[in-house]
Amino acid sequence: MIIFLRLLFLVVLGSMLWVTTWASSLCPLLAVPRPVATHPWFLATMADAYWGFVTFYVWVAFKQTSWCARAAWLVAILLLGNIAMASYCLAELFLVQKSEPLERLLTARRGGPGWLGLGLGTFGVAILIAALQRS
Numbered sequence: 001m002i003i004f005l006r007l008l009f010l011v012v013l014g015s016m017l018w019v020t021t022w023a024s025s026l027c028p029l030l031a032v033p034r035p036v037a038t039h040p041w042f043l044a045t046m047a048d049a050y051w052g053f054v055t056f057y058v059w060v061a062f063k064q065t066s067w068c069a070r071a072a073w074l075v076a077i078l079l080l081g082n083i084a085m086a087s088y089c090l091a092e093l094f095l096v097q098k099s100e101p102l103e104r105l106l107t108a109r110r111g112g113p114g115w116l117g118l119g120l121g122t123f124g125v126a127i128l129i130a131a132l133q134r135s
Helices: 002-026 040-063 067-080 082-093 102-107 115-134
Strands: none
Touching (some): 002 082, 002 102, 040 067, 040 082, 067 082, 067 115, 082 115
16 A cells, blocks of 8 residues: 555656646746636635645644744645645655554654655745745
8 A cells, every 4th residue: 555655646746747838838837817816716726725735734744843844834735735735745655664554654653853844835835925925
């Protein structure tokens, strides 16, 4: 199961990096036309995505014991979405041995500052600032 999950989250991360790079090459991040941005299904999709991010973050906050790591992962997940979430899952999956039970992945607590979360959170903030300056 661990190997399958590693492959799954590599596919998620790779596809999200590809599709966001592709979309960024076609139009700026914040250039969503008003009719799209105000469409009820766009708003419902955004609410669904962000509540999903918050739900996932609850698990991350449980696993991380450092408030610094918790804050960094919150920023990373809210700004990068599934890119940050897949990165977190991959980082956790590579800390677990293939022979260990899946429960270890789900419940093992992690200390420390959460360098990956700090890096991704900083990257997300930089992207947001760049997008705001372009709009």
